[in-house]
Amino acid sequence: MTQPWQAPQSTTQRAIVLDANILIRAVLGERVRRLILGHSTMVSFYAPDAAFAEAREHLPAILEKRGGNAEASLAVLDFLETLVLPLDAELYQGFEAQALARIGERDPADWPALACALSLSCPVWTEDADFFGTGVATWTTSRVHLYLNPDE
Numbered sequence: 493m494t495q496p497w498q499a500p501q502s503t504t505q506r507a508i509v510l511d512a513n514i515l516i517r518a519v520l521g522e523r524v525r526r527l528i529l530g531h532s533t534m535v536s537f538y539a540p541d542a543a544f545a546e547a548r549e550h551l552p553a554i555l556e557k558r559g560g561n562a563e564a565s566l567a568v569l570d571f572l573e574t575l576v577l578p579l580d581a582e583l584y585q586g587f588e589a590q591a592l593a594r595i596g597e598r599d600p601a602d603w604p605a606l607a608c609a610l611s612l613s614c615p616v617w618t619e620d621a622d623f624f625g626t627g628v629a630t631w632t633t634s635r636v637h638l639y640l641n642p643d644e
Contacts, residue, residue, distance in 0.1 A: 505534075506534065506535045506536065506614075506639070506640070506642075507535065507536040507537075507538060507612055507614040508535060508536075508537060508538070508614055508615050508616070508617050508631065508636075508639065508640075509538045509539060509540070509605055509608045509609045509612065509614060509615070509616045509617065510537060510538070510539040510543065510576055510605075510616075510617045510618075511539070511543055511602065511605040511616060511617070511618040511620060511623075512539075512542075512543040512544075512546035512547050512550070512605075513618060513619050513620060514539075514617050514618060514619070514633070515539060515543055515544065515547040515569065515572065515576070516547050516550060516551060516554065517619070517633065518568075518572055518576075519547065519551060519565050519568045519569050519572070520554070520558075520560070520565070523633065524633055525568075525572070527633070527636065527637065527640065528572065528575055528576065529575065531640045531641075532575045534640070535640055536577070537575060537576040537577065538576065538577050538578075538579050538608055538612060538614075539576050539577075539578055539579065539605070539608070540578070540579050540581070540584060540604035540605055540607070540608045541578045541579060541580055541581060541604075542581070542604040542605075543578075543604065543605060544569070544573065544578050547569055548566065548569065551565055551566065551569065579608050579611075581604070583608075583611060584604060584607040584608045584610075584611045585607070586607075586611070587606075587607035587608075587610040587611050588603055588607055590607070590610060591603040591604075591606040591607035591610060591626075594606060594626040594627055594628075595622060595623070595626055598622040599620070599622040602620060602622055602623065605618065605623075606623065606626055606628060609628045610628065614629075615628060615629035615630060615631055615639060616628055616629070616630050616631070617630075617631050617632075617633070617636050618630060618631075618632070619632055619633060
């Protein structure tokens with residue numbers, strides 16, 4: 493059993509942390525969701541609990557502008573939570589100062605995803621350029637398949 497201060501043990505060899513914008517893209521579009529579904533047995537997907545909270549906060553307004561169904565979209569996010577393990581703040585808070593120092597003033601609100609990546613020693617999947625130059629490998633949706641499928 494995982495203790496609250498320990499990172500979950502993975503049976504896969506690869507892991508990646510998703511930030512909130514990737515979770516939102518997985519709900520609204522097909523490409524990101526297909527990538528997660530297609531690799532969930534080979535790659536461990538993680539996101540800070542704060543990223544799921546941020547996605548839940550922003551999705552209704554985004555859907556209102558697009559004329560989408562908020563209830564159905566939140567159900568997709570709930571489903572994604574079975575494939576993308578939400579990490580409790582207790583697991584990554586110990587890396588907060590290091591993450592904030594690395595991300596600087598660019599967007600300090602992004603520290604939870606960076607702290608998760610630091611705690612798990614894995615890259616971040618994001619479209620947010622604020623993660624570039626933080627010393628953690630960063631993958632965008634257009635290139636993440638190279639990480640997910642290293643033999644391609």
